Amino acid sequence: MRLFVACVGRDLIARLSGACGLIAACAAGLILAAMSTQAAAQSLSDGTIDPATQRLLLEADELVYDFDAETVTAIGNVQLYYGAYVVDAERVTYDQKSRRLIASGGVRMLEPSGHVITAERLDITDDFGEGFLESLNIITPEQARFTAEEAERRDDNVTVFRRGTYTACRTCLKHPERPPLWQIRAARIIHNREERTVYYRHARLEFLGIPIAYAPAFFHPDPSVRRKTGFLLPSVVNGDAIGSGVTVPFFWNLAPNYDVTLSPTFLTRQGVLGQAQWRHRLMNGAYSIRLAGIFQRDKDAFIEDGEPLSGNRDFRGSLRTTGNFALSDNWGFGWDIHAVTDRTFNRDYGISGAGSSDLASTVYLAGSSQTNNFELRGYGFQVQRENTVEGLPDDGDPTTVDEFVHNDQEEQPLVHPVLDHNYLVGRPILGGELRVDTNFTSLTRDQSDLRNPPAPFAAFYAGVAGTFTRTTSRVSWRRRFIAPGGQLITPFSYLQADSNWVASDDRAAGLSDSRVLVRAMPAVGVEYEWPFLATLGSTVHTFGPKAQIIVRPDEAHPGDLPNEDSQSLVLDDTTLFRWDKFSGYDRQEGGVRANLGFVYQGLLPNGASVDAMFGQSFQLAGENSFALQDHAQTGVGSGLENDESDFVGRVTVNTGLGVAATARARFDSGDLDVNSAEISAIGAYGASTASIGYAYYRTSQSAGIFEQRQQMNTAASIEFVDNWSVLGSLVYDIERNSAVSRSLGLAYGGDCFDFSAVYSETTEPYSDLVSERQIFFRFNLRTLTGSTFRSQLQPDSE
Numbered sequence: 061m062r063l064f065v066a067c068v069g070r071d072l073i074a075r076l077s078g079a080c081g082l083i084a085a086c087a088a089g090l091i092l093a094a095m096s097t098q099a100a101a102q103s104l105s106d107g108t109i110d111p112a113t114q115r116l117l118l119e120a121d122e123l124v125y126d127f128d129a130e131t132v133t134a135i136g137n138v139q140l141y142y143g144a145y146v147v148d149a150e151r152v153t154y155d156q157k158s159r160r161l162i163a164s165g166g167v168r169m170l171e172p173s174g175h176v177i178t179a180e181r182l183d184i185t186d187d188f189g190e191g192f193l194e195s196l197n198i199i200t201p202e203q204a205r206f207t208a209e210e211a212e213r214r215d216d217n218v219t220v221f222r223r224g225t226y227t228a229c230r231t232c233l234k235h236p237e238r239p240p241l242w243q244i245r246a247a248r249i250i251h252n253r254e255e256r257t258v259y260y261r262h263a264r265l266e267f268l269g270i271p272i273a274y275a276p277a278f279f280h281p282d283p284s285v286r287r288k289t290g291f292l293l294p295s296v297v298n299g300d301a302i303g304s305g306v307t308v309p310f311f312w313n314l315a316p317n318y319d320v321t322l323s324p325t326f327l328t329r330q331g332v333l334g335q336a337q338w339r340h341r342l343m344n345g346a347y348s349i350r351l352a353g354i355f356q357r358d359k360d361a362f363i364e365d366g367e368p369l370s371g372n373r374d375f376r377g378s379l380r381t382t383g384n385f386a387l388s389d390n391w392g393f394g395w396d397i398h399a400v401t402d403r404t405f406n407r408d409y410g411i412s413g414a415g416s417s418d419l420a421s422t423v424y425l426a427g428s429s430q431t432n433n434f435e436l437r438g439y440g441f442q443v444q445r446e447n448t449v450e451g452l453p454d455d456g457d458p459t460t461v462d463e464f465v466h467n468d469q470e471e472q473p474l475v476h477p478v479l480d481h482n483y484l485v486g487r488p489i490l491g492g493e494l495r496v497d498t499n500f501t502s503l504t505r506d507q508s509d510l511r512n513p514p515a516p517f518a519a520f521y522a523g524v525a526g527t528f529t530r531t532t533s534r535v536s537w538r539r540r541f542i543a544p545g546g547q548l549i550t551p552f553s554y555l556q557a558d559s560n561w562v563a564s565d566d567r568a569a570g571l572s573d574s575r576v577l578v579r580a581m582p583a584v585g586v587e588y589e590w591p592f593l594a595t596l597g598s599t600v601h602t603f604g605p606k607a608q609i610i611v612r613p614d615e616a617h618p619g620d621l622p623n624e625d626s627q628s629l630v631l632d633d634t635t636l637f638r639w640d641k642f643s644g645y646d647r648q649e650g651g652v653r654a655n656l657g658f659v660y661q662g663l664l665p666n667g668a669s670v671d672a673m674f675g676q677s678f679q680l681a682g683e684n685s686f687a688l689q690d691h692a693q694t695g696v697g698s699g700l701e702n703d704e705s706d707f708v709g710r711v712t713v714n715t716g717l718g719v720a721a722t723a724r725a726r727f728d729s730g731d732l733d734v735n736s737a738e739i740s741a742i743g744a745y746g747a748s749t750a751s752i753g754y755a756y757y758r759t760s761q762s763a764g765i766f767e768q769r770q771q772m773n774t775a776a777s778i779e780f781v782d783n784w785s786v787l788g789s790l791v792y793d794i795e796r797n798s799a800v801s802r803s804l805g806l807a808y809g810g811d812c813f814d815f816s817a818v819y820s821e822t823t824e825p826y827s828d829l830v831s832e833r834q835i836f837f838r839f840n841l842r843t844l845t846g847s848t849f850r851s852q853l854q855p856d857s858e
Contacts (some may be wrong), residue, residue, distance in 0.1 A: 079318070117141035118153070127585055130156040135316045135645045144172035145188055159186045173253070174201035189216035202283035203811075204228045204843050205240075206249065210510030221249040226258065228283065228842040229812035230742060239269035239526040241813050242841060250330040256282045283843040289313045292321075293845040297410060299852030301361040301371070303329025325409075332355045333409055340799070345385030347396070352411050353377030362408075369446060370403040377401050378411055396420075403443050410850055417445050418472075425597040433482045439475035470507035477502065492539025492551075499645050502529040508566040512767040520761070521691040525565040526573075528622045532558035532645045535639075542852075548589040554639065556581045556648060562623050569691045570619060576714065578615050583639065596664040606675070608655040610636050627692045629762045631699040632724055632736075633710040635671050642685075647694060651682030667716030676729070678703035697760035705731045719743040735760075747785065750776035759794035771792035787818060799823055814840040 087772075121136030133153040134140070140147040150165025171188075176199045185193025191213045200267075208224030224247060229240035242409040246263035257279055266272040266847040281288040292309040305327035312320045317341040325333040333354040339346055355375050362371035376402065384394035396418040400406060406419075427434040443629040479500040484493070509523035511799055538552035539688040557580040564571035625644025635641050636657060640649040657675025677700065679772075684703060686695035699706035708726040721741035729734055740753040752774040757765050775789035787805035792798075805818030821833045833852070840846030 076517070081585055084150070087386070104839065106809045116143075118152075142188065147182070149182070155184070160184065160191075161186055176197065182212065187216070190214055200227075200283050202843060203230065204283040205231075206251065207276070208249070217252065217254050219251045219253075221246075221251070223247060224249040226260075227812065228844065230812070237268065241810060242267050244494075244844075245271075251282060256285045256288070258282050275354075280311055280844055287313045287316070287319065289310075289591075293847040295847050296849040297325065297327075297851070298849075299408070301329070301408060302851070303327045305333070307335075327354075329358050329361060330354060335411070338370075340365075344387070345383065345392075347383030347385075348381065349379045350412060351377070351403075352379075352409070371405065371408055373402060375401065376405045376409075378405055380412065389423070390429055393423075395423040397423070397444060400442055400444065402560075403445060406444060413658075418442065419444050421756075431486045433519045434480070436477055436479045437475070438477040439473075441472040441856040444473065457480070468507060471505065471509040473503040473505045473523060475501070475503045489537065490539065492537050494535070494537045497534045497536070499532045500530070501645070502627070503527070508569060513761070515518070517759075517761050517766055518693060518696075520693040521566075521569050522627070524569040524622050524691060525622065526622075527561075527563045527626070529561040530558055530621075530645065532556065536639075546591060548587075548591070550587040551585070551587075552581075552639070553584040553589065555583070558645065560617075562621060564622075571622060572620065575620075577621060577647065579616045581612055581615070581650065583610055583612035585639065587637070600663040601660070602662075603658070603660040606657045606659055607636070609653070609680075610639060611652050612650055612682075614683040615685045615688065617650050618647065618685065619690050619774070621646060621690075623690045623692045623694055628696050629686070629698045631677070631706060631726060632708050636673075636675050636677060636708055638751070641700065642694075647685065647690070649685045651684060652680040654678045654680055664716070667714075669710040669712075670716045672710065676707050679705075680704040693761045695767075696762050697758075698762040699726055699735060700731075702729065706735055707732070718745055748777060748780040750774070750778070768795060769820040772801070777807070784808050787816075811841045814838075814842075814846075 067782075087385070102787055103686045106464070118134060118138070118140050120134035120138040124133040124135065125131075126133070126585035131153055132667060133151065135151050138152045140149075140152055140163075146169065147161075148166070148168040149163040151163065153162045154160075155162070161182070161184050163184075164180065167179045168176070168180045169179075169182065177193070177196060179193045179196035180196075181194040182191065183193075191707050193211045193213070194209070196206075196208055200206075205227050206221055206224060207220075208221035210608055211219055211224070225243045225245045227240045227243035227316055229242060232238050233238070244260060245266055246260040248261040249263075250259040251257075258281070259277070259279045260275070261277055262279060263275050264271040267697045272360070281290075289312050290310070292311055294309070295307045296305070296309065298304045305325050307323050307325040309321055309323040311321070313459045314320060318338070320339075321337045323335040323337075325335070327333060332353065333352060335350070335352045337348060338352045353375065354377065356371075356373070359372050359374060362369040366451075376548045380397065381509050382394070382396045384392065386392045398421050400419065405411065421442070422437050422442040424435060424437040426436070450598045455780045477500075478773055479498070481496075481498040485495065503526045505523050508525040510519060510520045511522055513674050535558040536552065536554035538550055541549045541551075543549055554799050558578070559767040560573045560577045562575050562577060563572050567573065587606075587608045589606045591602050591605060592778045595600045595604075622835050623646045626642040628643045629641065630643075631641070637655050642649055655675065660670070661853040662670040662671045677804075677808050679702075684701065686698055686700035687702070689696065700709075705729040706729050708725070709727070710722065712720070712722045714720040719741065720743075721739070722826055723737070723739045725737040726734065726735045732758065735758045737756045738754070739753065743749070753772065755769070755771045755773075757763065757769045759765055771791065771793055773789070773791045777785050777787050785806055787803070789801070789803045791800040791802070793800050801820070801822040803818055803820035805816060806817075807815065807816040815838070816837075817837045819833075819835050835849075837849035838846070
């Protein structure tokens, strides 16, 4: 016999599978209707539930009504629905006199908040506001868990657990009897949902059931809280120059949309480092301000080999502010601005941004649409490193060559500003794609960045003192035709014109002190491809020639204009078919050039693939722009300075089994000697990953390589047991037979606990810091807390 009773306000609908139970069902329904009305009236006093819509549903195998005791008992597979509450049990009894529900036998209750409660016994008032539970387990919507031998619920707000536990770890499915990875066990746990706080009395933290820490009392936000005023877990730092210290952060939640974090660090050698961060979110964006500063007690800690470093000063500090705001659906503006008292403050004290060799401050305005992209930015750069060592002697002596050190702040440009606008015409023009690219750049540098590499390389300027302004526009068009036999023919053309105002403060660089120069570069060309398709069994092969020819006049004013954005020049498979192989707008490739290559792609049935390309570039007529020297010596040693360029090639193999490798190289056009080579491979298996790479570069002035380089690098994260991984990396200088950097660590990543401990080192000849040996430790208990430990280790004594 299966009974269903529904009550809405004072109305009753009863359904019974057998007529013999009709009278009992009606009587039970009247009692349940009274219970529903009473509970709804109580809820109405809180203004949360309307009695007219309050609904109670009961379903069970059997209903028993005791007229003398005024109780109704539902027996067998009981399901009770009251508003947003759902109760499942083997037996539910309602006592009309005390207005209490007593459920037993596999009790499970789903609350409106999303909490799921399981218990052996539940004794609760008919408004579900107060009650007692035995042998309970609560799962929160955030998948945190409370357990207790017994608990009391008060005012539908506070739950008191006696002899309880709390954890954010899931129960092991294979071994549910095992304790969670971590849990807090306490004599009493009080969960106040209104305050959204969990309080503990006589608590201990257990890992794998083993107690490791004890506290007579403490509290933390409940799992639903993302922001709450209070102290955060301290972190520990250590360094030879700064001493040992502890950071005690305090988070002040001033409002839902703004807060302050104060983070004083108490250091044994240098005193108190103060840090503060303000964050504010507005309707259309957010901004933040971070301040840090210290009056050093022992500035002489920043002296090396008798010479003061940049940190040898009384007060050191930094400021960083960021912001991003939307002006409309398509427009936004923002900033990222740094200010630092000296070069290495951020790195010495572990301030945010310490990983960058230079700090780049910028203010921007940006907009985009389906056919337009606009960006206006200003830049300022601040050196954040000690003197860099270049061109070390063969014996590896890291002595600084003063005349080759160019890290002074005056050498850094102030860009005011750079503007980029890209417009793609939304409809075909002559059947093809037409786009317009515009760039405006203006910058000032106080001091020339003159580099003096070792012989036989010539001195060059990485930057020239003065003010330089350039406006460039490029209009380009291309259209692809498919000819008979699958031939692909793509004619294209472009016109690039610019106006340059040159005001050099360094006549030795060969630039004008006040002059306006105008250039124009028209070009027409065609690209040709004829791919062939062949199948051998279940493999598919695509191969064929690729050719390109570009006709244009010679480059104008190659040595008369500054070169700021075109100094990086790389000839490889990715640049062979570029219309202009210079990386920026300051240089324009001229002359008639042909680029030839052969491409291949193979696809195997198991998902494996092979992709390859080999080619060469030829200067057919006119002056070779890569043989024309500018103040930066761009093009020298690039492989493009001769009429016949070096050969370039690439092969990529993907096994389809989680392992892929790429090899690319540049071969001398005369004797096929390898001028540069790069090999890289990466593999993954389950949660384990590994990579290895090799690089070889002959000397090349255009690439800034003045000594032959050979380097290997490898990194791996190997999971040796569930969730546990060993980490490691190595960068090795083959030419000097020396490690550049290395690291080794251990990590754990689970559903409720993250841990990592890493030792890293950058050896002295490759580092500009007093020490680059570091131990970093981090752990995080989900929903509870996390902390870090960082220690700078003293360099080995000689």
